[in-house]
Amino acid sequence: MKDEKKFKSFILLWATQTLSRLGSSLTPFALILWAYGETGSALSTAFLTVSSYVPYILLSLPVGTLTDRMNKKRLMLSSDTAAAICTLTILFVWLSGNLELWHLYLMNCITGTAQTFQQPASEVAITLVTPEDKYQKAGSLNALAYSVVNMASPVIATALYSVGGLALVIMIDLSTFAAASLFLLLFVRIPEEKGEERKDSHIMMDLKEALIFLRTNIGILEVILFLAAINFIASIYNAALPAMVLSFKNESTLAALQSVSGLAMIVGSAVAAMLPKPKSRVRMIILSLFISMSTENFILSFFRSPVMWCIGAFLGWLMIPVMNTNLDALLRSRIPSIIQGRVYAARNMLQFFSIPLGYLAGGFLVDKVFEPFMADRSATIFNKLFGNGKGSGAAFLFAIIGVVGVAVCVIFSKLKAMRNLEK
Numbered sequence: 001m002k003d004e005k006k007f008k009s010f011i012l013l014w015a016t017q018t019l020s021r022l023g024s025s026l027t028p029f030a031l032i033l034w035a036y037g038e039t040g041s042a043l044s045t046a047f048l049t050v051s052s053y054v055p056y057i058l059l060s061l062p063v064g065t066l067t068d069r070m071n072k073k074r075l076m077l078s079s080d081t082a083a084a085i086c087t088l089t090i091l092f093v094w095l096s097g098n099l100e101l102w103h104l105y106l107m108n109c110i111t112g113t114a115q116t117f118q119q120p121a122s123e124v125a126i127t128l129v130t131p132e133d134k135y136q137k138a139g140s141l142n143a144l145a146y147s148v149v150n151m152a153s154p155v156i157a158t159a160l161y162s163v164g165g166l167a168l169v170i171m172i173d174l175s176t177f178a179a180a181s182l183f184l185l186l187f188v189r190i191p192e193e194k195g196e197e198r199k200d201s202h203i204m205m206d207l208k209e210a211l212i213f214l215r216t217n218i219g220i221l222e223v224i225l226f227l228a229a230i231n232f233i234a235s236i237y238n239a240a241l242p243a244m245v246l247s248f249k250n251e252s253t254l255a256a257l258q259s260v261s262g263l264a265m266i267v268g269s270a271v272a273a274m275l276p277k278p279k280s281r282v283r284m285i286i287l288s289l290f291i292s293m294s295t296e297n298f299i300l301s302f303f304r305s306p307v308m309w310c311i312g313a314f315l316g317w318l319m320i321p322v323m324n325t326n327l328d329a330l331l332r333s334r335i336p337s338i339i340q341g342r343v344y345a346a347r348n349m350l351q352f353f354s355i356p357l358g359y360l361a362g363g364f365l366v367d368k369v370f371e372p373f374m375a376d377r378s379a380t381i382f383n384k385l386f387g388n389g390k391g392s393g394a395a396f397l398f399a400i401i402g403v404v405g406v407a408v409c410v411i412f413s414k415l416k417a418m419r420n421l422e423k
Contacts, residue, residue, distance in 0.1 A: 023176025043363030052112035079118035139328035143321035151262020219421030235358025247391030288323035293405030
């Protein structure tokens with residue numbers, strides 16, 4: 001496939017996946033609103049994410065090896081269909097008036113399993129339809145799509161939820177799935193992988209090959225572990241954010257805050273697209289995350305104004321697309337496409353295992369540690385810094401994770417193999 005035709009295929013794939021991602025992001029946000037309204041517990045809403053990530057982490061390695069052997073388009077369509085069936089099941093149970101939290105946890109486990117197949121297949125498909133000299137541009141477009149989804153989905157989901165409840169949100173979700181799947185099936189051409197035949201290999205050999213690759217490329221492994229540490233901190237943030245905002249303000253404020261985060265990422269995506277290739281992508285990744293960790297967490301912690309929260313969200317998310325663009329280009333250029341499925345799967349397991357741990361830690365710390373701690377203090381320096389009543393404990397927690405996030409960036413910036421990865 002010539003480079004021009006390959007990149008046209010990338011644009012088609014990018015557009016269909018963006019549409020599907022937008023629709024799929026509506027239902028989880030609406031379910032957070034529903035779950036927190038039912039329980040008022042940060043831990044119960046955190047379990048929504050935990051239940052979807054656990055199968056993703058446990059199955060990433062074997063699924064990654066299967067991805068390298070299977071047709072990427074069929075795998076993506078099958079995975080998206082399974083996730084859509086789970087969403088439809090939630091709709092039927094909600095309409096019957098019997099929806100409970102455990103239903104959501106179960107469906108999220110199944111959806112997470114489907115995502116385990118879909119994500120590496122999509123990653124490899126993007127590589128197969130993208131010329132190597134377009135990796136940075138493709139990365140910036142992916143960051144732009146992610147940013148648009150993050151900006152639009154909270155506002156759309158909140159508006160739909162307030163008008164028609166979960167039913168309307170899920171119907172829109174399923175409509176975007178149907179449109180994106182049809183377009184992917186009929187119009188997007190993903191070439192078959194070219195490379196060595198693997199008829200004599202088996203899954204355990206493939207798993208071993210992925211782990212050997214990471215063991216012999218210590219710089220890439222350190223980048224992955226750095227992002228695992230950041231994901232842990234970010235997951236605590238994500239678990240605590242609804243608890244704090246919905247306690248101090250309301251659903252509209254939460255939606256506005258997350259939409260500003262998406263707007264910041266759109267601006268950041270434009271910046272990433274215009275920036276020349278940096279001398280060191282690793283240094284740019286660390287710098288971007290240092291800026292993110294050292295801004296939003298502290299502004300959320302010490303201010304009670306939604307305007308200041310939005311400023312913090314903008315600063316905190318502005319450099320994330322720059323980080324993602326450089327990470328995407330770094331990995332695609334360093335990992336051969338013939339083994340990307342299994343290496344990406346190994347990366348996913350190592351990089352994302354900290355996410356459910358972070359959500360559990362965040363929910364536990366808010367409900368069982370920081371909120372009770374703040375409830376026992378009145379007219380103290382803690383109340384002056386972090387406020388009074390429900391939500392003040394989550395605000396205190398943001399200050400802690402801000403300090404930890406900055407420390408993690410500084411520590412990993414000193415690692416030699418990671419710093420010398422591009423030399």
